[in-house]
Each structure stands twice: as structure tokens, then as C-alpha cells.
Amino acid sequence: MTFCTKKIIFFFVLYAFVFCTKLQSQKLFSLSSDSLKDIESIIVKENNPKKEDTSVVKKRLAFLSKSSDKKNNILYSALLANGYAAFFDKINPKSEHYYLQSIQEAKRSKDLSLIIWTQLNYSKYLYFYCQIDKLIPIVLQTMEETNQIDPSEMILPAETFQFFGWIMFTVEDESALDFLKKSMQYMKKPSSESASVLNAIGNCYFKNKDITNAMHYLDKSEAMALKIGDSVRYAKVLGDKALIYEKKGNINTAVNLLKQDIAYSQKFKIEKNEMYASILLAKIQLKINNKNEAEKILERAGEIAGTKSYYRSSLKEVIELKLMLLNGNLQKELILRRQLKQLDEYLLKTNGNTVLRRSNWLIQKNKYENETKQIRSQLEQGERIRNISILILISTILSSAIAYTFLVKRLDTKRVKVEEYESDRLIFEEKLKDASSNIDSYAEDLQNKDKQILSLEDELEGIKSFAAKQSEEDKSKLQEMLSSHLVTDENWSAFKREFINQYSDFYNAIIENFPQLKESNLRIIMLQKLNLNNYEMSTLLGVTVDAVKKSKQRLKKKLGDKYELLFEIIEYK
Structure with missing residues (x-):
């Protein structure tokens, strides 16, 4: 069988799959308004789970598992998965099992609102613990499914669009602003969440170098945070405003705002925000050559960054800044560079650096959107099979050519780095093997x-x-x-x-x-x-x-x- 024949057969199979998927999707339905409110109230009560014994979580959610209503059983699996994630504070098999179980049960129920929410719930877990490879296809699929339902029929639409906005902002996609503004449309009253979204919109404008709009939305977020008494959000807004003042050249104001941010974070024990603000403040102190102050700040930031595996990208920043502070101390520099190599090895297996992550996201996102639009437009017209095959074939040839050119250039520049990483990986694995053998020998x-x-x-x-x-x-x-x-x-x-x-x-x-x-x-x-x-x-x-x-x-x-x-x-x- 020739390559061309195989490709034609592949596209026919793809068409059949998409056609059947569309027929199946037409059978999906959504919750009634009363049922929707009941589910949302349960979810809101369990939002932001605290670390507690999983036996306590099971007892609290027992009424859902014992219910004869399948929707409640789905909620039980999803919320229990969140409880395990909060307890272990890392990727763990228990959470993974219950997240996937909730998604499978939602798909069997053919309830589109539950399908979207269970996938979103799992996506937040993957995003928080930097499992980017798993996260990408699920979020893209969930985004596509939200186009098949009226937002008023979705579970917590404001929270859903807010999360999409965060993801798109992370990968520097222009759609982030649209998702965040769409989220604001479904915010029912002033709240910490709406203040958070206004804050995120301000950051989007800042990233787009629109300082005026950035400050406008940060001011609105600050005003709302003060109005509802949300000191945590107020502290974060101060830190974000500091970046704008630094950009304008007003260093003193930027430093004062970041110090206020850190003080609030310490008062309310928000270590993550304290770490971010401390890193920003250390960078500014380095710029103005205040090395002693920067060194003190980085010590505290490093302590926090070392407590969680998902803080390692921040720990890498801290170490890079510490290297800039060194003054001929070769022994200390050697230790820091070894730590940096280990962090690079870890990050390559999780979230990687921003450029690679963004490229991966954009490639998969564009490919998914293009194929979906092509297939859907052709299914709505008369000559489905022939036209779809031609369009997908052209798209595949073009994308393959572009991908090949891109990969050739990339491989030429990255080959040496890959070899270095492979060498470092072997050394690291040998050390790990030596370390792990001690307890086994005991x-x-x-x-x-x-x-x-x-x-x-x-x-x-x-x-x-x-x-x-x-x-x-x-x-x-x-x-x-x-x-x-x-x-x-x-x-x-x-x-x-x-x-x-x-x-x-x-x-x-x-x-x-x-x-x-x-x-x-x-x-x-x-x-x-x-x-x-x-x-x-x-x-x-x-x-x-x-x-x-x-x-x-x-x-x-x-x-x-x-x-x-x-x-x-x-x-x-």
C-alpha cells in the first residue's frame, strides 16, 4: 500500500470519526436551572480545599456518594479528588483516579455542563502542579465544548472563563483578554474573584504595553478589594502596580509598593505571594546596585521556593539572581550552578521554560482550531467527504512543510544543548541511584x-x-x-x-x-x-x-x- 493510499484512508477514517462525534454531541444535554444552582452551591462550599484528613473529606461528602442521583456521584468523585490533592500537595494516584473517574461518569451521563466542569476541575489540578503535556489537549477540548452550550447553562461560567483567561495569559495568547472580560459578564456581585479578574485584565494590558488601561484596571481591582475587605487581593495589586511604576522609571514608588505587598503577605501568611514579590523586589534592588538588600530578600524567597516542588521555576529565578550577586566565591558559585542544572533537568520534564511551553501550546491550539473549523464547515455543506479530504490534505502538507522547516532550524541550534542535558541527566541518575541504594541496603x-x-x-x-x-x-x-x-x-x-x-x-x-x-x-x-x-x-x-x-x-x-x-x-x- 502506497503512502498516498494510506493517507487517503486515514482522512476517510478521520471524517467518519468527526461525523459520528458530531452526531453524538447532538444528543448531549444540560442541567435545569434549579439543578444547576444546587450543584454550584455544593461546589462553592468545597472551593479552595484545605489540607485535612481524607477521612474527614469522605465523611463530609458522604451524602453525595450515597445519593441515587448520578450527578451527585460525579460531584463526589471530583471533589474527593480535590481533597486528596490538598492533602498530598502534589501529583498523586488517588487524585488522578478520582478526577478521571468523574470525567468518565460525566461523559456517560451525556450532560455537557458536567463534562465541561469535571474536565475544568482536572485541568486546574494539572495547571497547579505544572503537568503541561497532559493539560494542553484537555483544555483545548474543553474550550471547544463551551462553544456548544449557552454560558447560562454552564456550571460556574465566570470561573470557567477566568481559568481559560489565566491559561491563555500564561502562554501569551491574545484570547486571554477576551476570556477574562467574558468572565466579568457572569460575575454576579463584587467579590474576591471579580477583583482577581480585574487584576488579571490589568496584567494583560501591561503585557501588551498598554500602560494606561493596565493602571485603570489595577485601580478598579484595588478599589474593589478595599471595598470587600480583601487584604490578600489588595496586596497582590500593590505588587502588580509596582511593575508599572518601575516601567515608568519611578523606582522608589515601586520599591515601597513591593515592601507593602510583602508585609501584607507575611501578615496573612501568603507565602506564595511573598515569594513572588520578594523576587521582584530583589531584581529592582540589583538594578540600583543595592546588593546587600537584594541578598537578604533572596534568602527568604529561596526558603519559600524550596518548600514545594511546583515552586521550582521560582527557585531557579532565585538561584540565577544569587549568581549575579557573587563576588569571586568560586565554591559557592559551583554549588549554585549544580543546583541550577538539577532544576533545569526537572523543569524540562514538567513545565519547561516559557518560550518552549508557549510554542507547544500555540502549535497544538492552532492545529486543533484549524482542523475543527475545516471539518465543521464542510460537514454543514453538501460535498462532505471530497472537500474535507482535499482541505485536510492541503492543510497537512502545508503544516508538515512548516513544521519540517521549523524543526530543522531548531534542531541545528539545540543539538548541542540536548547532548549536554543528556550527559547531565546520566550523572544525575547515577547520583540518585547511589542515594536510593543506601536505605535499600539497610x-x-x-x-x-x-x-x-x-x-x-x-x-x-x-x-x-x-x-x-x-x-x-x-x-x-x-x-x-x-x-x-x-x-x-x-x-x-x-x-x-x-x-x-x-x-x-x-x-x-x-x-x-x-x-x-x-x-x-x-x-x-x-x-x-x-x-x-x-x-x-x-x-x-x-x-x-x-x-x-x-x-x-x-x-x-x-x-x-x-x-x-x-x-x-x-x-x-
Whole structure:
């Protein structure tokens, strides 16, 4: 079969798929106005979930899971996914499972408003944790689906268009302004959300170098924030205004506004905003050659940036600024550059740099829009198959030619960098392998000690049988050998340090969620994390198997309802 024949068959299959998809979409429906209000009230109550035990979230949402109404079951899966995301504060399999389950259930219900909302809910999770590759196709699909429904029939249309605006602003797409202004049309009253949208519109104009409109909308956002008493939004507006004053050359005003922003952020414990404002202030201090002040600010910004994996792009900024402050300290520069390389490696696997991310977005977005418009316009006319095939073929040839030219130029300039990254990646993986092997060797050593203890115990039994023939000195030596294989305080301290180094997230989660635990409890939990059974634990700790079982029973009684949470942390941290 020739290449041309394969391509023709492909386009016929594509046409059939799109045609069937359109027929299927015509069967979709939306919620009634009363049902819509009920769902929105539930979602609004659960917006911005706080970190809390997932068992508490499940109990609070139990009325949704027990409902005979499928819509409530869908909400349960989606909101529970948000609860797990807030608890683990990172990409995790539990959230992923419930997000995808809610989307699948919504599609089975053929309720377009629920389909759009569940996909949007998942998209926010992916955006927050920088999973750009997964995010792109879902958001583009969701945007297209919003064209098939009246906004008044959507769940929280203002929030939906606001999110689209944020995404498009991030990738510097001109449609960001339209989405944000559309969001304002569905804001029912002055609120923190409407102040946030006005703020975002101001930033859009600033990015487009329209200083007048930028300041106009930031003023409106500031006025609304003061009116409703939203100090957090007020602080963020001050930081954004600082950028405008800096652009105008009014450095003193910019510095004062950023200091106010940081003060508010510290007062209300908004670390993320404090970090962003501190980085901006450090940049200005560097411009005016105030290096001592910039260094102090960057220390605090670096502390915050190091607390979350999704702050690593900001941590990279901090390190780059610190490098600019160095004055011939080669050792410190070497450390910072190593950190920078590791961050680059991580960012290449997640959100990457802005230029690459924007290019990827625009290519996929334009391709999706062009193919959709071509296919839809041809489906509405008479000669569907022939015209669609011709148009898509032309579009494919042109896009392939453009893509080929683009890739050739790009590959020529990036080949050396790719080789460097590959070399650095291999070095990093080797270091990671060395680091991770330490705790594994500890676990293996602990299990080997079981076998040694059994052998020594057999020897002692033999000695007891032939006591007349064996001196007390020999028996004493064997007893010492047996004792040395038990987990002494010194051995345990060394093991614990290595365990915390390898399983820091797990250990911190245990300490944070169960402060009442004693050291004896921690020993049982840490050995259980390494999949040791009761017998292996008893021989290592120098106690009976029954003693280990009783320790576990006392632990279960102590934790009560939170015992289930302990095993969720052991399994997923």
C-alpha cells in the first residue's frame, strides 16, 4: 500500500470519526436551572480545599456518594479528588483516579455542563502542579465544548472563563483578554474573584504595553478589594502596580509598593505571594546596585521556593539572581550552578521554560482550531467527504512543510544543548541511584541479620546441650555476637537518619499528622514501611512476636479513626 493510499484512508477514517462525534454531541444535554444552582452551591462550599484528613473529606461528602442521583456521584468523585490533592500537595494516584473517574461518569451521563466542569476541575489540578503535556489537549477540548452550550447553562461560567483567561495569559495568547472580560459578564456581585479578574485584565494590558488601561484596571481591582475587605487581593495589586511604576522609571514608588505587598503577605501568611514579590523586589534592588538588600530578600524567597516542588521555576529565578550577586566565591558559585542544572533537568520534564511551553501550546491550539473549523464547515455543506479530504490534505502538507522547516532550524541550534542535558541527566541518575541504594541496603542488612540471629540462637542451644564441654568464656562470646545483631540505640540512630534521608516526605507526613507518636511507635511504623513481617521485627528489636503484635494493637487504639490515614500515608508517601 502506497503512502498516498494510506493517507487517503486515514482522512476517510478521520471524517467518519468527526461525523459520528458530531452526531453524538447532538444528543448531549444540560442541567435545569434549579439543578444547576444546587450543584454550584455544593461546589462553592468545597472551593479552595484545605489540607485535612481524607477521612474527614469522605465523611463530609458522604451524602453525595450515597445519593441515587448520578450527578451527585460525579460531584463526589471530583471533589474527593480535590481533597486528596490538598492533602498530598502534589501529583498523586488517588487524585488522578478520582478526577478521571468523574470525567468518565460525566461523559456517560451525556450532560455537557458536567463534562465541561469535571474536565475544568482536572485541568486546574494539572495547571497547579505544572503537568503541561497532559493539560494542553484537555483544555483545548474543553474550550471547544463551551462553544456548544449557552454560558447560562454552564456550571460556574465566570470561573470557567477566568481559568481559560489565566491559561491563555500564561502562554501569551491574545484570547486571554477576551476570556477574562467574558468572565466579568457572569460575575454576579463584587467579590474576591471579580477583583482577581480585574487584576488579571490589568496584567494583560501591561503585557501588551498598554500602560494606561493596565493602571485603570489595577485601580478598579484595588478599589474593589478595599471595598470587600480583601487584604490578600489588595496586596497582590500593590505588587502588580509596582511593575508599572518601575516601567515608568519611578523606582522608589515601586520599591515601597513591593515592601507593602510583602508585609501584607507575611501578615496573612501568603507565602506564595511573598515569594513572588520578594523576587521582584530583589531584581529592582540589583538594578540600583543595592546588593546587600537584594541578598537578604533572596534568602527568604529561596526558603519559600524550596518548600514545594511546583515552586521550582521560582527557585531557579532565585538561584540565577544569587549568581549575579557573587563576588569571586568560586565554591559557592559551583554549588549554585549544580543546583541550577538539577532544576533545569526537572523543569524540562514538567513545565519547561516559557518560550518552549508557549510554542507547544500555540502549535497544538492552532492545529486543533484549524482542523475543527475545516471539518465543521464542510460537514454543514453538501460535498462532505471530497472537500474535507482535499482541505485536510492541503492543510497537512502545508503544516508538515512548516513544521519540517521549523524543526530543522531548531534542531541545528539545540543539538548541542540536548547532548549536554543528556550527559547531565546520566550523572544525575547515577547520583540518585547511589542515594536510593543506601536505605535499600539497610533493609537488606536488617533482613540478613534475621538469618544470622537464627544461626547464633542455634549455636547457643547447642552450647547448652554440651555445657560440660564448652567453657563459659565461649558462651559469653556467642551471646555478645547475638546481642550485636539486635537493633541497639546507636544502630537505630544510624538507620533512622538514613531512613529520613530516603523517605523524607513519608517521615514528615507521619510527624505532622501524628504528633502523639512515641519513638517505639515510630520504630514499628518505619519497619512496616520496609515491608518487614512481625517475626522479622521481633528478632531485630529483641522482643517476642506477641510483643510486636501488642505494639501494633496499642498503636491502632491510640490512633483511633486516623489509623486508616496512617496506612494511606505508608502506601502513597
